[in-house]
Amino acid sequence: MKHQTSNLKHETSNIKLQTSNLKLNDVFVPITVFIPVYNEELILKENISRLANYLDTVWPEYEILIASNGSTDNTMAIAKELNSANSRVNYFDLPEKGVGTAFREGITKAAHDRIVTVDADLTTDMDFIPRAAKLLDEYDIVVGSKKTGTQKRSLVRILGSGSFIFCVRLLLGLPYVDYSIGSKAYRRATIARYAEYIDYGSSYVIEIIYRAWRQGASIVEIPVSCEDTRESKFNLAHEGIYRFSNLFKLWLKTVRH
Numbered sequence: 001m002k003h004q005t006s007n008l009k010h011e012t013s014n015i016k017l018q019t020s021n022l023k024l025n026d027v028f029v030p031i032t033v034f035i036p037v038y039n040e041e042l043i044l045k046e047n048i049s050r051l052a053n054y055l056d057t058v059w060p061e062y063e064i065l066i067a068s069n070g071s072t073d074n075t076m077a078i079a080k081e082l083n084s085a086n087s088r089v090n091y092f093d094l095p096e097k098g099v100g101t102a103f104r105e106g107i108t109k110a111a112h113d114r115i116v117t118v119d120a121d122l123t124t125d126m127d128f129i130p131r132a133a134k135l136l137d138e139y140d141i142v143v144g145s146k147k148t149g150t151q152k153r154s155l156v157r158i159l160g161s162g163s164f165i166f167c168v169r170l171l172l173g174l175p176y177v178d179y180s181i182g183s184k185a186y187r188r189a190t191i192a193r194y195a196e197y198i199d200y201g202s203s204y205v206i207e208i209i210y211r212a213w214r215q216g217a218s219i220v221e222i223p224v225s226c227e228d229t230r231e232s233k234f235n236l237a238h239e240g241i242y243r244f245s246n247l248f249k250l251w252l253k254t255v256r257h
């Protein structure tokens, strides 16, 4: 798949290159770091500041895009405050529910053509962002994988995602092992093709990866390390039923017909 880039030569020495695979003469294409949020007032300010400080040291031009679906706490007020303090932080809030809905909107609202998704709790190592952004020079999609990396997560969650991955492989033949929303990176031109298939919830990840994979997109999976520090914002039972039923629907729609 063809990709348009607006090349930004990195020539300044004030950017410390902290990731092993980045070199001073690399070309750093601007990125949007997309962060879906729902009622994240407890961590948003601290984590976005931490993320921006980190990105300042590894990536010359970026946007942090905070995307909410009707958060009912102070999340949006904090997002507004962060934007006033730092013009690289943008935000929007949608009345409709769901991370997929937010992501679909994010594809059109993102300031840049390379979109890296990260969860607001920053439980996955931030160095996924520059590693994945760089890989988008060559690939359409980068899948950050906790399974091939390291994970400190509850057994219930590891077993839940393990059985989901097993069924994905069985039904769709997809070879990847992480379909969570966080730690993924996409070229906008690739995902824009699948925008109409983006569901309201987290199933959009597998929907995009699967459709792109079938059409021969270049996809790479890289390990990430993840340590859960809090309970999920998702209702895990509901999330499990939703994901498995959507997987089954996807199989019916695309494999059998």
Ligand SMILES: Nc1nc2c(ncn2[C@@H]2O[C@H](COP(=O)(O)OP(=O)(O)O)[C@@H](O)[C@H]2O)c(=O)[nH]1
Pocket (backbone or CB within 6 Å): 035, 036, 037, 038, 039, 040, 067, 068, 069, 097, 098, 099, 102, 118, 119, 120, 121, 180, 182, 231, 232, 233, 234
């Ligand atoms: N926009 C949006 N973000 C959500 C929603 N539900 C959860 N999130 C965000 O999705 C990200 C992942 O949630 P998290 O609770 O860390 O889920 P985990 O992957 O199960 O640990 C966090 O940034 C949440 O704030 C939602 O309905 N809409």
Ligand SMILES: [Mg+2]
Pocket (backbone or CB within 6 Å): 119, 121, 123, 228, 231, 232
């Ligand atoms: Mg989390």
